[in-house]
Amino acid sequence: MAIKVRVKDYLDLFRFSLGILSCIALLVAGFIVYVLRGEDLDFIEFLFSNGVINIQGIIMGMISVLLLASAIEAINDVYDVETDMKNERFDRPIVRGAFTPEYVRNLCVLFFSLSIALSVLLVIFFQANAVIIFFNMLCVFIGVGYNYIKRTGFAGNMWVSIGYVAPIFLGFFLLKPQEDLILLNCILMLIATFFLATGREIVKDIQDYEGDKASNMNSLAVRYGPMKASFVAMLFFTSAIISATLAGLFVYKNLIFWSFLVALIVILGITSYTILTESPVSGGKKARKYTRWSLWWALAAFFFGVFFINYPN
8 A cells, every 4th residue: 555655646746647648749749740751651650660760769759758747747846835735735745745845856856867868869879850959958947947937927837838848849850850841730739739838837827826825926817816817828728729720721631630629629618618617726626637638639639630631742
């Protein structure tokens, strides 16, 4: 029982479900570039024979992303421990006393270091685009810098959202996209993810409204009220939908993509209704879960839609 509880503590600390989502996002992004180059619609062939990076390099990239995403989640818990205590966030291991902040901080330093080292090895031994090293280091800077920018509120939301696009960016540039159509899709997917993530971060602040107010945080919910913050979150959700729609109009152009996009719109519609009609704590908690689903559905739209693109050979 003690081992089971300890494993749960680590799973809650690093939010491995989001880490797995990040790894899948990396594979999806790389596969999209592979298909848009005019290669066969064969995911297994992409993994083992994509002409740019072999399966060992892909696995190394996934581990790098998993370490990076996990460390960013954990270091946020270190910085937010006082606020989380006031919000009674006992889903956080540090708050419930499972780990000390110092222990988690040291783990994060280890994970960040390993993630950067792996990205360097990808460039040296697997000829990956050197830009991934810069972006990896940027994400580490974002994770560490969150402590200093979190009280700015909205700027902090956008700051954290860059971390969401990191695995997609890495997946794209592992295969060195060059053609205009590929770059357009990459940009639109990155923008859609960024807008969706920013909306999610605002929703999380709405959930934490009471504790953030007591801690003198400058979140949108504290500064302008949960209702106005909800409308800002909806604005970002709408921007994400518009970006994805542009990808559907100019790149995907198929029913599968549109079907997933409609489902995403429904999820975000439910999310918006929830934060508008329920109390900040209960509504924010539900909406936070819905926004996690929205990230999966957005990723599914781009992935499954690519199988039905009429791309030029």
